[in-house]
Amino acid sequence: MNKQARPVSIVMIEDDEGHGRLIEKNIRRAGVHNEIVPFVNGGDALRYLLGDDNSGEVSAGRQLLILLDLNLPDITGIDILEKLKNNVHTRRSPVVVLTTTDDAREIQRCYDLGANVYITKPVNYEDFANAIRQLGLFFAVMQVPETT
């Protein structure tokens, strides 16, 4: 990840804490040491990203990379994606959808809404770990814009 003055924060929205922990571990193994901010539900994540007033001003000037699971207990990941991509402050932040669903319509929908990457969680753990490590490597070379 770019080693510029403002460090990139990875916002991880994943309701399964185990998954979250495994994702974190494997990203770290890829040599990514950025701050990871985990959320286990959509509501808290949206409050963090858009602020209590939903304006998104809290994110102004942040460098964010969002890891988003679609299956959340309170709000669907699709809704979160839509809100983030429609907000002037967060719309440029890359969103990586990382979910179990491989439904073609769902994938299409996410890209239509502006998702940057869609990754289906591999079924078995080895593949899963491998995929996350590669994602970490990808993060390491990726440019993340500063939000305005």
Next chain:
Amino acid sequence: MPISSLSFVRVTILSILIGLAALLAIVAVNLWLVRQAAVYSATVAIATGERAAIVELRNTLDDAETGQRGYLLTDGNQAYLAPYNEARRRVRENRDRLAALTKNDPAMANDVAKLIPITDAKLAELQKTIDLFSAGQREASLKLVNTDLGKRLMDEARELFATMVGRSEARIDAATQSQKDSIDALQWVTIGGALVILLVVGGSVWAVFSYTGQLEQARKEVSTLNVNLEQRVRERTADLGRANEEIQRFAYIVTHDLRAPLVNIMGFTSELETSLASIQSYIKQHIDEAAHDEVAKQAQIAVLEEVPEAVSFIRSSTRKMDGLINAILKLSREGRRALRPEWISLDTLFKTAAANLQHQIDDAGGAVNIDTRVSTLVSDRMALEQIVGNLLDNAVKYRAPDRALRIQIRAHETRGQRIIVEVEDNGRGIAARDHERVFDLFRRSGAQDTPGEGIGLAHVRSMVRNLGGEITLRSQIEQGTTMQLNLPRDLRAILATQTGAA
């Protein structure tokens, strides 16, 4: 009152018989009455003839007496003798005629027999007076007249004539009355018969109309039922489709939800192994120190043997579970896949499927025989290829080791726009108790000597059902198995009803 076809036939036949009987009765009575009328007419004719003869005889007798009186009164005027003689001759003639007419009638014959001596006597008396008068014995002649013998005879004859005429007239009256009666009877019988025929015809017409009405009603009901039935079938199909969809959605959700914790278990097992590896290397470095320390020794055993064993069990179990969940996922995904109906040549499809397995079939020394009597059908190619491939795969996999593999693929049409596809092998067969079970998920039959998860046939059945078909099997253990697919000729029609009813 509903009329059954049997009772309708009975009623109709009965009506026809009754009508026929009435007609026959009318004809018979008519014939009889005509005969009677002839008899009565004959009787009347005879009686009239008799009467005329009697009256004629009486008149001629009167004429004879009148001639005699005229002769005597005119003192022998010969002009009166001629009518007398003429009458006298005719009296005999008429008497003979009457005797001839009445010879078959005892009462009349009896009277005629009585009449003969009287008329003879009367004629004799007349002749005698005339003879006496002619001989000049006028006094004797008149005296003879005055004896009243002639008058007495004449009175007797008149009385007999009256009796006979009365009898004849009575006969004529009786015959006429009988004839009138029989004409009346004929009229009544005809009217009665006509009424019966009218009733029967009316009844028959009513029966025909009411039966036809009921038939029409029944036909309407049947067609209504048919429509309802079709509607119900559509509803049921839609229900089934929905249920199937629901199960697949359920399976999809369940598998996803099950998989999430499983990934955790597998992931953290991996983490555990990684951590264990570092502990193990540490323990190995300090292995000598542990030799004398009991606690260290136990820790060494735990880290080097027990924990790795436990971890490996966790791993193998989760891997197995992962396999099972993936199988369910595969099934549900197959069910969710949108079907693409297209024209498929069954023969080509079979040949391709056989060619894909040619290597294994050759290894088993086997042969595939394809007999396709249906050129094309409209279905989902991918699903059909998988189904046939899977069935062939099973035929090869579960062949009998002691005989050369023979696979027979057949396809033919059947009623209701359906197509039957059969894949028959001479393999080890499936025990009767497992005929249904083999289609269940994770269930297998027979010796578990070949690798497999018990997914294939469950998957096949799921796909066949998605194609609007059904799969059944016939099998004899140690003889072979025939898998039979019953597929719609046109998948589009099935999909149309499903979406149409949903």
